[in-house]
Amino acid sequence: MSKIEFNMENLEKCACLNCPVQEKSACIAEKKKMIKNKMEEIKETGEMPNPKDVPAVYCATEVTECDDLDFEKMCMCASCPLWQEKDLGNGMPMGYYCRDGAAQ
Numbered sequence: 001m002s003k004i005e006f007n008m009e010n011l012e013k014c015a016c017l018n019c020p021v022q023e024k025s026a027c028i029a030e031k032k033k034m035i036k037n038k039m040e041e042i043k044e045t046g047e048m049p050n051p052k053d054v055p056a057v058y059c060a061t062e063v064t065e066c067d068d069l070d071f072e073k074m075c076m077c078a079s080c081p082l083w084q085e086k087d088l089g090n091g092m093p094m095g096y097y098c099r100d101g102a103a104q
């Protein structure tokens with residue numbers, strides 16, 4: 001189990017939605033659209049969607065089911081506040097959680 005919680009607070013801190021690795025993925029674009037439309041509802045109810053539908057906070061969840069990401073691009077996790085707060089630079093894997101799985 002990951003040491004990071006999958007919650008709204010962490011979703012708001014997360015840099016994945018602006019990450020170049022996901023930028024050109026059609027599969028991720030669909031998920032981004034859905035999540036942006038639901039953001040207000042999530043904030044009001046506090047109920048998080050299925051992690052598979054959220055292209056973010058991968059450090060708390062699991063690898064993406066989309067197969068059109070560009071891992072030649074740079075992961076943005078080191079710019080995320082959670083990176084410092086949870087000392088993710090000294091954990092495994094080190095970023096690219098969308099590809100390599102949750103932070104342990």
Ligand code: SF4
Binds near residue numbers: 015056
């Ligand atoms: S885990 Fe890293 S590489 Fe994957 S989308 Fe988030 S910031 Fe980008």
Ligand code: SF4
Binds near residue numbers: 014015059
């Ligand atoms: S460390 Fe990476 S995956 Fe985790 S919330 Fe921050 S940007 Fe998202």
